[in-house]
Amino acid sequence: MPTRLTNFFLRTLREDPSDAEVASHKLLVRAGYIRRQAPGVFAWLPLGLRVKAKIERIVREEMEAAGAHEVHFPALLPKEPYELTNRWVEYGDALFRLQDRKGADYLLAPTHEEAFTLLVKDLYSSYKDLPLTIFQIQDKYRDEARPRAGLLRGREFTMKDAYSFDVTDAGLDASYQAQRDAYERIFTRLGLEYVIVKADAGAMGGSKSEEFLHPTPVGEDTFVRSAGGYAANVEAFETVVPEAVPFDGLPEALVLDSPNTPTIQTLVDLANERYPRPDGRAWTAADTLKNVVLALVHPDGNREVVVVGLPGDREVEMKRVEVAFAPAEVDAAGDADFARHPGLVKGYIGPWSPEGAVLGEESATGIRYLVDPRVADGTEWITGANLPEKHVFGLVAGRDFVADGVIEAADVRPGDPAPDGSGPVELARGMEIGHVFQLGRKYAEVLGLKVLDENGKLATVTMGSYGIGVTRILAIIAEDHHDDKGLVWPASVAPFDVHVVATGKDQAAFDAAEVIVAELEAAGREVLFDDRPKLSPGVKFADAELLGVPKIVIAGRGVADGVVEVWDRATGERTQVPLDGVVAALS
Amino acid sequence: MPTRLTNFFLRTLREDPSDAEVASHKLLVRAGYIRRQAPGVFAWLPLGLRVKAKIERIVREEMEAAGAHEVHFPALLPKEPYELTNRWVEYGDALFRLQDRKGADYLLAPTHEEAFTLLVKDLYSSYKDLPLTIFQIQDKYRDEARPRAGLLRGREFTMKDAYSFDVTDAGLDASYQAQRDAYERIFTRLGLEYVIVKADAGAMGGSKSEEFLHPTPVGEDTFVRSAGGYAANVEAFETVVPEAVPFDGLPEALVLDSPNTPTIQTLVDLANERYPRPDGRAWTAADTLKNVVLALVHPDGNREVVVVGLPGDREVEMKRVEVAFAPAEVDAAGDADFARHPGLVKGYIGPWSPEGAVLGEESATGIRYLVDPRVADGTEWITGANLPEKHVFGLVAGRDFVADGVIEAADVRPGDPAPDGSGPVELARGMEIGHVFQLGRKYAEVLGLKVLDENGKLATVTMGSYGIGVTRILAIIAEDHHDDKGLVWPASVAPFDVHVVATGKDQAAFDAAEVIVAELEAAGREVLFDDRPKLSPGVKFADAELLGVPKIVIAGRGVADGVVEVWDRATGERTQVPLDGVVAALS
Structure with a gap:
């Protein structure tokens, strides 16, 4: 069944929302993908939900291909485990805290390290059960001081978070690498440019950590890279230490x-x-x-x-x-x-x-x-x-x-030498789209996650934590793929494959459009059908450009001559195609 | 790719959880479908998530077939709209309330009437935009005084909630009927017995309201029904009013x-x-x-x-x-x-x-x-x-x-006459699985949702609200479909179609199982493969019975003679099937 604009829940807007600064925020609101509910908190309208579901599907497929198992935790969690890891305090004002009717303390989880650790502790007890990687795609909460840029930094946002559990350090390395590889595949499928930078583990603790940054001028992070392949975020950049100079012969102070x-x-x-x-x-x-x-x-x-x-x-x-x-x-x-x-x-x-x-x-x-x-x-x-x-x-x-x-306290400047000898670095802006951490044994230690090892002795489990910001990615794709007319979705995440527009006053155009829509659907394409009567072609085309479906089929005056126009949203190219050649032209 | 028990995230338990009273709670925990996080708050493990996704898919398909459009709201919502409708107060202790870092009040939404009303107000302005029904499948929060019976009454739970918007009362009747019909189809597809009872609209306000109750001894609701087809919940039962008697001739008091x-x-x-x-x-x-x-x-x-x-x-x-x-x-x-x-x-x-x-x-x-x-x-x-x-x-x-x-204050008793003349009523226990309300203009009035009608005048919109408890339904299905060995899922919602068990010490049995698994998957069946080596057949069979996949294929000693056993979990029937006949036997 095609989605018909005559009865779809959609209202496109001509004006940018007054609080929007970046293109993705403006366009996602104007094109009816999302709607603000509170600072940094959005509702998903049908078009937005479709794009989000496509991103989630790609993430889920690659997680499963990497051997991770999907679970789903509540957002509402009790305080106690987060107290043990000190995150209840360390998160400061960024944590949404609340009490239930009995006065027990709860939080809205910003990430789920504690809960996953306790779940594995609860169910598993032997090295034979490991390695294990489990993930969820779930709505998270962070009470940002300055929610900004629409979905780029929200207070509620959807994340894929995965956690790995291993007995040995080598096992953790392998689990980490499997997630890192999966991330590369995910971003490649999404057509998202990325740079993997060394990162500081920050509040998460742990030893090894890399960020996937998407280079973009709207990015919040500055990162450092050399032509020779070095990349790190500014926090993790290591200054090259000069050789020590012998004291002999140095004059007195x-x-x-x-x-x-x-x-x-x-x-x-x-x-x-x-x-x-x-x-x-x-x-x-x-x-x-x-x-x-x-x-x-x-x-x-x-x-x-x-x-x-x-x-x-x-x-x-x-x-x-x-x-x-x-x-x-x-x-x-x-x-x-x-x-x-x-x-x-x-x-x-x-x-x-x-x-x-x-x-x-x-x-x-x-x-x-x-x-x-x-x-x-x-x-x-x-x-x-x-x-x-x-x-x-x-x-x-x-x-x-x-x-x-x-201490690494000084600023990093273009031309500073990369620590790996790969030449001078440059600075660039990026947005974090993924993060892989080797947490090590910190959480398992504090929360008591131990298993019997091969020798029958209790061994503390070593963990990894891996996150992808699903809703942020959606915004970044919109940021990368738009023009002054609207959104320009890549096919992999577009809400529909084809947007069929029937125009004019001639019923024959609408009838032809109906046939084309049916044929496209029969061929497995997802179709948005602008079957609205009495609207000018200009309004319909403007909506089509704003919504950003990759291929637009226009059934109008040409139908009398047996042709429709196929319009490529990205290139702007318009081609005349015979009525019976639309499916072939779009496959 | 089949799901292999050698590396699946699953731990079955032999003991019932100490806090479980009802069968669904005991078995869903023991079989590794869910895990408690806090009172009335559960995590979904892979098996549970699969069943939940299947129920959601059926609900979604029927919502879409009924012309409803899917959206998704945040759980975290600002106080103000709920203050206008007075639900901020009326919900009492059952509402999870919290403040953000700036001291602004928020709630975790128990239902979303206010947010949906404001969304439509925000985007729509004409009778031409209506009728409209929009829905979401989303995690809700209610701080129950006595969370109980596992998923049957949780504090976090997944609901499908839909809201309809019409200009006229007749329009509301039609939207209401469309949802009511969709509910009948959903429960029929889920194999869930239901009784539609007149219900009181309660705290939701509004005029007409019906509940879908599933008759079950673990139900929390008592309802009334007659052999002639009358059904109501106890709150909504209307006493038959006796004829007035003339005062003439009545003696003095x-x-x-x-x-x-x-x-x-x-x-x-x-x-x-x-x-x-x-x-x-x-x-x-x-x-x-x-x-x-x-x-x-x-x-x-x-x-x-x-x-x-x-x-x-x-x-x-x-x-x-x-x-x-x-x-x-x-x-x-x-x-x-x-x-x-x-x-x-x-x-x-x-x-x-x-x-x-x-x-x-x-x-x-x-x-x-x-x-x-x-x-x-x-x-x-x-x-x-x-x-x-x-x-x-x-x-x-x-x-x-x-x-x-x-006032309707008196108790209802078996034998009381049904108000529609359909005979004496009986009382039965049931669990609410769905609820359809005609909210009328209450919310639209308070929140100012008006549209221009055909005459260019502002008309207050009339609304309906329709809910299905997804996670409760899952528990009720488990409640209805189990025996003393474990769960017995109906095919429509089973986590897998087939559970293939390789047993014994003979590699040939495992090899044959691999082939059967590949054939079943090629035929489009979802397969859980118990490929664990060194486990006794007894342990594997007990797990299969506990997990409750409808069809179990046992590849064991019979493989030497070219046969496997196909075991129907519901009937207990076991049939010998030739190795190359398994796909046919299961289709």
């Missing part, structure tokens, strides 16, 4: 006056003016060591002040710092923090060693001092002397101070 | 002493002893008029005392009273209520008229007095005289008192 040097540039200018290099090369910002004071708020509420040293020509990149310090939250240091640490001389902060102050009268001992990987042993720096209006020149890392640790 | 008559029986005994009827017939409880004091708590919090008069041989049935007084809640009258109304003489309460007290020194004016339909004009009663230790004999309804209204 000198403390020098440096009044009125509130910025790196003023410091460099002063250095070049008052203290030029003997060899005549100019000092640059890269010769200075900038020390940035940050405050960490640990999960237990404790506030810790840390100092991060990085070359003066680099900025601290908050995304990278946040990942490096997770699960602590990173805050700017305020007056109160400085007051508690009088050893921090604002504008003249320098490094120090665990043993105590290197320079300066007041020791800053007790504060962790961390450095960028470029601050390798033997590198010389102009930096604060921990004394008002004084800097130190020629301070040597590893000789004059020893940091408490190394 | 007499107030008589009646000490120590705390119960109807003691009153009847006293009447027969002290005040026998002149014609010698004995007084019975049916001759007395019992006056029951109730307290109503109105939605605005106001507490009202009412008195309900009904024949002394009947009991007040709370379900019926609650429906009659909805949306007020009904409470027992307490000492404080009596204290506020000193005219109510406990044990001797009688009727009165709107004009004031009929009898008694203290007037009970201001209290509504409602009567059972049997208290017709001209009927004579023994009842309280509103005076201590006194009753009145021969008090005539309509002559000596006029009630403020009629």
Whole structure:
């Protein structure tokens, strides 16, 4: 049975919704695919539901081909397991929490690691039961601070989430690879360009993690890639560490006056003016060591002040710092923090060693001092002397101070070398469409998922977690496939295969269209039939362009001459086809 | 690709879950179809998900055949529309409520009348757009006070809910009938016995409402039916009103002493002893008029005392009273209520008229007095005289008192006449599996859903609401189709068509099973293949019986002689079939 526009539930709109910024949001609303219910919460109208079902089918088929079994969990889950893993707290405001009539705490699950872990614990007990990968396609909830861009960042969204369970690390590697391969097949079938980037596991914990990013200017993520094949998201980019330089022959550090040097540039200018290099090369910002004071708020509420040293020509990149310090939250240091640490001389902060102050009268001992990987042993720096209006020149890392640790805090820039030696990197915008994690034993440990191994001993299971954002993918496809007239669906996910339009006042055109629709349906094609009488061809064509079905058949005046037009939505090409040749032309 | 038990996610259990009372709950858990997550909240395991998908497919097909269009709403919805219809309050503790990070109120929708109404208001504006019926298959939430019986009464459950929109009452009748017909087809395809009973619309408001009840001893509802075809749920049963009797010639009422008559029986005994009827017939409880004091708590919090008069041989049935007084809640009258109304003489309460007290020194004016339909004009009663230790004999309804209204408060009993004249009724237990409502204009009125009618005037839309409990139906099918060994699925919803079991130590049996499985799959059958090595035939057969796939093929020792056994799970019949005849035998 074809879907007829005379009685289909559809209303196309001429105006963009006022809250829409990106094309997918505007067009999906205007073309009657989705409708907003609350910020970041949408209802699916018939056309949208059809596209979503097609994406889900592709995902499901590839999951099953990869040996994963489908289950379905409730969105409403009890608090306790999420308390054990600390996600009840760590998720912060992003978790929808509620109580039932008895006052018991529940949440709307953002992902289901805990529930899947407990299910396997509940049912399985032997290594013989493993490996196992189970998945669901399910509606998830995240109370985003700034839901935006329609389906691209919603508060309710459909995800395919899969979880793998293995006894051995090699098993986890294999399960991870199977999901990773399935993701490649899924995105290929969906015609979605993707880049696999090394990712930080973030709040999920675990060891190995890769993101599938779709390069797009509307993307929220910046990622790094080299022509030689390296790719990582900015958080996971690893700075190339310079070779250590021997201390022999390095001159001693000198403390020098440096009044009125509130910025790196003023410091460099002063250095070049008052203290030029003997060899005549100019000092640059890269010769200075900038020390940035940050405050960490640990999960237990404790506030810790840390100092991060990085070359003066680099900025601290908050995304990278946040990942490096997770699960602590990173805050700017305020007056109160400085007051508690009088050893921090604002504008003249320098490094120090665990043993105590290197320079300066007041020791800053007790504060962790961390450095960028470029601050390798033997590198010389102009930096604060921990004394008002004084800097130190020629301070040597590893000789004059020893940091408490190394941290990836600095921004990544085009031209930085890729860590795998594959050349300089460039930066690009992308949107996460999939994520594969090796969770390792973290969840199984906390929730007690153990099985008997081959030797009859209890072994903690190692897990993976694999997610694809179904509704986000739908929006990204719309983002990639549209023009100024409307949506242009690729055939794999189009709501219908063919959109047949009967136009004009001649009943013969409508009758011919009926025949063509019947023939197309008999040939297994899904047909949307614009059988609305009394509408101008212009209105019907505009709707067809807006809806974006890949092939449009127009039965109009040409029917009298035995022809219809076949219109390719993507190319705009229109071809005259004899009435009895439509099925062949579209197969 | 067949599903192989060697790597399927399944664990059958030998023990019933400790919290399970009914067979469907026990068996669905033991056979690995569902798993409890919280009270009334379940996860769906692969087998359960397959059965659920088959039920959903049947429901979807019949909805589409009835011209309904599928949409999908979020479970999470904002409060405001539910406030306008007052359901935010009326649902009481049964509504899951929550707040987002900004403190905005949300709910997990128990049904979606408000959201669908607003969607249509949002998109449609003309009578030409109607009629329209849209539906979804979606997970709903209700915070039941006593979730019970597994899926039969859960707090999260899957429903198909449909809503119709029409301009005219006749249109609504047609849309209602189309859904009602679709429900009949759905239940017939599912092999589910059903009785369509008149129902009260309850909290949904509206005018006409019918329930589809499945007769079952585990049912929560009592319904009434006659051999002549009448059926109603107890709340909707209408008492046959006796003909009014002319007052002419009826004797005057007499107030008589009646000490120590705390119960109807003691009153009847006293009447027969002290005040026998002149014609010698004995007084019975049916001759007395019992006056029951109730307290109503109105939605605005106001507490009202009412008195309900009904024949002394009947009991007040709370379900019926609650429906009659909805949306007020009904409470027992307490000492404080009596204290506020000193005219109510406990044990001797009688009727009165709107004009004031009929009898008694203290007037009970201001209290509504409602009567059972049997208290017709001209009927004579023994009842309280509103005076201590006194009753009145021969008090005539309509002559000596006029009630403020009629109420269906009395219980329904086997043998009561059906209101349509189709004979005496019997009572039976049933479980609601579907519900069709004519909501009328209530929601459209409150939410402002109007369209331009043929005359260009704004007309309020009239609506219907139609629900089927998908997960409940699954449980009811399991309830109906099981034996002491396990589940016995009907073919229409079975998770697989055929369960092939390879047994024994002979590789030939496993090889033969592989061939049969491949042939069955090639013939389009869905196959579950028990290819587990080293398990005893007894364990495999027990699992097959527990899982309940309709046809079981056993490839064992017979393979050497060229035969397998085909076992019908429902009848228990086992037939020997040649190896190359299995597909034919199962088609």
